[in-house]
Amino acid sequence: MVTVPELTHTQFLLASSLDTTTRLLGTMVVFNMADLKLAPKEGDSFDTSQAYAEGLDKQDSLAAKREEFAINGEELIYVDGNSLGRLPKRTMPVIQNRVEREWGEKLIRSWGSCGWYETSTRVGGKIAQMVGARSNEVIACDSTSVNLFKLILAALALRPGRTKIVTDTLNFPSDIYVIEGCINLLGNRHALQLVPSHDNDLTVDMETLEAAVDDTTALVLLSHVVFKSGFMYDGRAVTELAHKAGALVLWDLSHAAGAVPVALNEWNADFAVGCGYKYLNGGPGATAFLYVREDLQDQCSSPIWGWFGQSRPFDFATSYTPAKGMARFLAGSPPLLQLAAVEAGVDVIKEVGMEALRAKSLQLSEYLIKLADERLSPLGYSVGTPRDPAQRGSHSRTTSASGSRRSIPRLQRCGTWSSGSVERWRRSCTSSTLSTDLPLLDPTAIVQRRGQCGNSMILVASGRFGS
Amino acid sequence: MVTVPELTHTQFLLASSLDTTTRLLGTMVVFNMADLKLAPKEGDSFDTSQAYAEGLDKQDSLAAKREEFAINGEELIYVDGNSLGRLPKRTMPVIQNRVEREWGEKLIRSWGSCGWYETSTRVGGKIAQMVGARSNEVIACDSTSVNLFKLILAALALRPGRTKIVTDTLNFPSDIYVIEGCINLLGNRHALQLVPSHDNDLTVDMETLEAAVDDTTALVLLSHVVFKSGFMYDGRAVTELAHKAGALVLWDLSHAAGAVPVALNEWNADFAVGCGYKYLNGGPGATAFLYVREDLQDQCSSPIWGWFGQSRPFDFATSYTPAKGMARFLAGSPPLLQLAAVEAGVDVIKEVGMEALRAKSLQLSEYLIKLADERLSPLGYSVGTPRDPAQRGSHSRTTSASGSRRSIPRLQRCGTWSSGSVERWRRSCTSSTLSTDLPLLDPTAIVQRRGQCGNSMILVASGRFGS
The missing domain is CATH 3.90.1150.10 (Aspartate Aminotransferase, domain 1)
Structure with missing residues (x-):
């Protein structure tokens, strides 16, 4: 006792x-x-x-x-x-430099001379090292919700004949909300299937998951580490299971990136998102990130045809052409003050190694x-x-x-x-x-x-x- | 000479x-x-x-x-x-307080005790004063591109039988890109009409605009002040013109908010967006804002059913119910470091008065x-x-x-x-x-x-x- x-x-x-x-x-x-x-x-x-x-x-x-x-x-x-x-102690000096020197003194010259343009790509490249991806497969931008939205719609467009989206009841609720919103937006032609947990919200059984993924499944969207119990999926096994059925996989790495080793390339994962404010130490409301496997990038389209996703934004053309590679998944200007904190936080983790x-x-x-x-x-x-x-x-x-x-x-x-x-x-x-x-x-x-x-x-x- | x-x-x-x-x-x-x-x-x-x-x-x-x-x-x-x-000189101390005291010392307690939850609403309320809106009609969130995307789709859903979107050739190119993306996403059922300028990109003739807006028009989307020439539309006249034809109006205030008086309520404007990094002095990649007229808010839906747009996010329900009012247009967590700079910048303008x-x-x-x-x-x-x-x-x-x-x-x-x-x-x-x-x-x-x-x-x- x-x-x-x-x-x-x-x-x-x-x-x-x-x-x-x-x-x-x-x-x-x-x-x-x-x-x-x-x-x-x-x-x-x-x-x-x-x-x-x-x-x-x-x-x-x-x-x-x-x-x-x-x-x-x-x-x-x-x-x-x-x-x-x-x-992290290093964060405040990094932010102060961006605000006082880069913004305050150099003003818009910093877009070129201080690497502002490359920030989403540069920070994404650092996160890529933590999640087992190539540096040209990850960008840091927007929030997790917005990135999920972009990639769910991009994925569904790649599987036009399929009508099912599979996730689990352990997933973070807002992942489910974003899926529901996409289904609504596309005219309710898709159905969401929530795979249950059979052990009091502890784990999800692989056989139950496998039974849910069939030839009508367009997308399997799961949190690699689930928030409810800390349960971690076998990323490679689930990706294989989905691919075997012809479905795509989107991993939410919000509780995984910077917390556990992730091997997106080894798993042959299609898509991923994650947040910056948890294990990446990027501060409240930190910029999130997204991953698209290299060979899928130019087949995909982001639904938000934004300023930074245009092929040549400074041509000021009045018609949109998507940028090559990951840049097409950018929307508006990158939040450069917020990204300073994300980059500092990511650097701490990167130096430790996963x-x-x-x-x-x-x-x-x-x-x-x-x-x-x-x-x-x-x-x-x-x-x-x-x-x-x-x-x-x-x-x-x-x-x-x-x-x-x-x-x-x-x-x-x-x-x-x-x-x-x-x-x-x-x-x-x-x-x-x-x-x-x-x-x-x-x-x-x-x-x-x-x-x-x-x-x-x-x-x-x-x-x-x-x- | x-x-x-x-x-x-x-x-x-x-x-x-x-x-x-x-x-x-x-x-x-x-x-x-x-x-x-x-x-x-x-x-x-x-x-x-x-x-x-x-x-x-x-x-x-x-x-x-x-x-x-x-x-x-x-x-x-x-x-x-x-x-x-x-x-602004006041910006760095505001950011430093948010980073070192609120994040560094108080950690997640600041969501409650430092007003983190209300940040999008509070900053939006201050911007509302500058654009002639009620404080519950504006929120600060996401980028201009993402906010445009949300409101274009919200507007089109309110005019299901109409297939035309009207803008002008003086508008900022990315506004046009976002429209094109929405049209593509909705299966190319809508058409974009670009009203030309007849005086070398100086102005747009009101009669030409009026001729373009007819009973097939769902939405008129214009920059109140256009970036190409500095031309400023008569906000009230254009809004009336659109409403007379049964169309909705979405104003891009990126070159207007904090630069010229804007009177969204007086104009009876339906929707508006704007950026935070120009006249609002919110810094590079500053959080943008959006406006929805009060009586339209609960009729509308954001396409991105995000974490902060849910009615009761902390119920952790596995199904989405949109929040009342403007909160439904929020997506992910608010970028709190970036918003510190926006709020400081807005405060400078607010004290001056438009x-x-x-x-x-x-x-x-x-x-x-x-x-x-x-x-x-x-x-x-x-x-x-x-x-x-x-x-x-x-x-x-x-x-x-x-x-x-x-x-x-x-x-x-x-x-x-x-x-x-x-x-x-x-x-x-x-x-x-x-x-x-x-x-x-x-x-x-x-x-x-x-x-x-x-x-x-x-x-x-x-x-x-x-x-």
């Missing part, structure tokens, strides 16, 4: 207004447990002592990477790095899962993430049985609670070390609830724990 | 690479004429002396506004404020036109902008007869030239004063050419003029 420290002075700042403008995105837990004493459990190979964690950190070649991030005070432990990645990052990520996850097994299971919580690392991205969740909230009495007082809650924890592995963050992390406090209103809630405990 | 000073030490930095990544956007002239002596012409009411300009500046309540902009050295005269507006700004703008334009009449007409150049201020936005151009380039020999050496050139000058009136900028401005140097390759070119003369 594990003793749960009593929360003695905890303030939960519930940014929980129920009106439309202040609804909450994702999950966040930030708390201060400087006074929390976690005693090591004798006889366990897993050990929650500071010394044990420090020992592991000494073997960790990426431990020093924490210094690259703006982390203000050790009292704040941020475990929601896959909702908004932390700020293999080293994945190894570190798995170590952090295993440590966290052991913490949960030890401390949360007696309280009725269980790990709701695949145990097999090959099936797991880099974020985890816990699931709770109804009533388990009794064990954490102070948490109950901070808002409305309902049963059937989904709790998750998340962390930003590039900026985390075991000895600094995880031993101090009390899993009982890492709780995200879906309140009675159906909204997610942010829990911020800014006080201190005492035993 | 006017003596044109010889250019003695002029470097033209032609950012003129012809490959796709370095093509040039818009026009720019930056030059240094600290040594240029412009003697006043006796007997003229118009006077190019410093004393004359200083006298006018003393009566100008906005002269001090120049101090609000980052202007590094009086030697650089920037007359391309409608391609990329200057950097009436005062228009008065100042007209004074600057009249002064510049007089300079051109006096100094350029003997060289074969003429003002290619409507003389009537009611028909003119806030940028101007000159047109030249073939061969007139002989008069400015040094300019010939800087690149390839062709006849039929279009030359413009432009200025950012909020950051300009007469005594500092315009008397030193030699119109003969303000030349933008369309080279033999068909590309625009940027001319940057960083040397000095001598007499």
Whole structure:
């Protein structure tokens, strides 16, 4: 039986207004447990002592990477790095240079002399290295939603006789919204098939997926790592499965790019999109990216025939000719201030390399899962993430049985609670070390609830724990 | 006869690479004429002396506004404020706060506590004040191209039986590209009609426009101020004309918002878009905006059913319900770093007020036109902008007869030239004063050419003029 420290002075700042403008995105837990004493459990190979964690950190070649991030005070432990990645220290100087020198002093000369024109392509080329693509297959532009929209319509146009789009119930809801919008726009000639999970939103069975993909399927659109459980698809197997049926594949890499190795070229993937503000550390509302396999690019058309997608925009011709290659998927001017942050964030990851990052990520996850097994299971919580690392991205969740909230009495007082809650924890592995963050992390406090209103809630405990 | 000073030490930095990544956007002239002596012409009411300009500046309540902009050295005269507006001094601190404090320290708590959720709406509300709309009719999001795409499709869906879209040959080319893309996407059931100019790309005749708009017309899409000549439409008259025929109107305000008073509500305009990086001083690739008249909002649908356009995104429902009002036109997460710059830029204009700004703008334009009449007409150049201020936005151009380039020999050496050139000058009136900028401005140097390759070119003369 594990003793749960009593929360003695905890303030939960519930940014929980129920009106439309202040609804909450994702999950966040930030708390201060400087006074929390976690005693090591004798006889366990897993050990929650500071010394044990420090020992592991000494073997960790990426431990020093924490210094690259703006982390203000050790009292704040941020475990929601896959909702908004932390700020790299190098980002502000990069933005300041773009604003003060390139915009303020050089003005529009910077389009040429400071590489503004190439920004979408250059940043895309760096992201390409992280997702196993050629540098001419990825561009950074627009939002994930807009990029999904462009590529769904481009894909459907390549399969004019086919009427089915396949995704799963674990996918991020807005991916489904964008698909629905495309179907509506094309006159409801297509149908969406949602493949269900048979194990409580943990995974999707490959056979069930395979049965859904048939010769009427135009497109299979899936998140490589799903947000609900951290489940990670076998990218190569799913791509092969779709291609065998004559369908195209579009991967959403929002929870994968910068978090796990992705091998788009090896998989022979057709299309992909992803966001810049999670594992790429590109800041709030960061510019997203999109990928189109090289041999498909000139067969495709973006539905948005924009200024930067024109073959020769400075001819000022009054008729559109799509640019060669990826540029045709650009729409308006690239958001150059926002892209400065994305580029700085991507550079941090690029220097680490995805293999080293994945190894570190798995170590952090295993440590966290052991913490949960030890401390949360007696309280009725269980790990709701695949145990097999090959099936797991880099974020985890816990699931709770109804009533388990009794064990954490102070948490109950901070808002409305309902049963059937989904709790998750998340962390930003590039900026985390075991000895600094995880031993101090009390899993009982890492709780995200879906309140009675159906909204997610942010829990911020800014006080201190005492035993 | 006017003596044109010889250019003695002029470097033209032609950012003129012809490959796709370095093509040039818009026009720019930056030059240094600290040594240029412009003697006043006796007997003229118009006077190019410093004393004359200083006298006018003393009566100008906005002269001090120049101090609000980052202007590094009086030697650089920037007359391309409608391609990329200057950097307001307040912008960098606003961005720095968003990056270092809101993102770096508060992390995702800022969605609630720092107003991140309301950013598109809040910035839109400020822009609404500049374009004569209600605050709940404008949102800041995406690029102009993406917003045009959304509203064209929304408009066409409201006029299902009609098959014609009307615009003019003076419109910005990418507006036409986006229309063409929409027509293609909808299966080529619509036709685009381009209303021509009958006076060398100066204006469009209202009768010609009226003749083009008939009972097959779904949408009239025009730039309120056209980029080619600075011609400004009568917004109310055109809107009435379109509505009389049962058509909808979509105004592109990219060269109007923040430059001239716009009265969308008074005109009873249906839709509008505009960019943030020109007169709104929002920086390179600034977030754009869109307007939908209040009573139309809930009748319309955006084709991109994105994350932020969903009614209750944090219910994580697996089916899309559009948000009420303008929010349904949002797609992905708002680009919060980029929007910080837009908001700072908009605040500068908002504090000035559009009436005062228009008065100042007209004074600057009249002064510049007089300079051109006096100094350029003997060289074969003429003002290619409507003389009537009611028909003119806030940028101007000159047109030249073939061969007139002989008069400015040094300019010939800087690149390839062709006849039929279009030359413009432009200025950012909020950051300009007469005594500092315009008397030193030699119109003969303000030349933008369309080279033999068909590309625009940027001319940057960083040397000095001598007499």
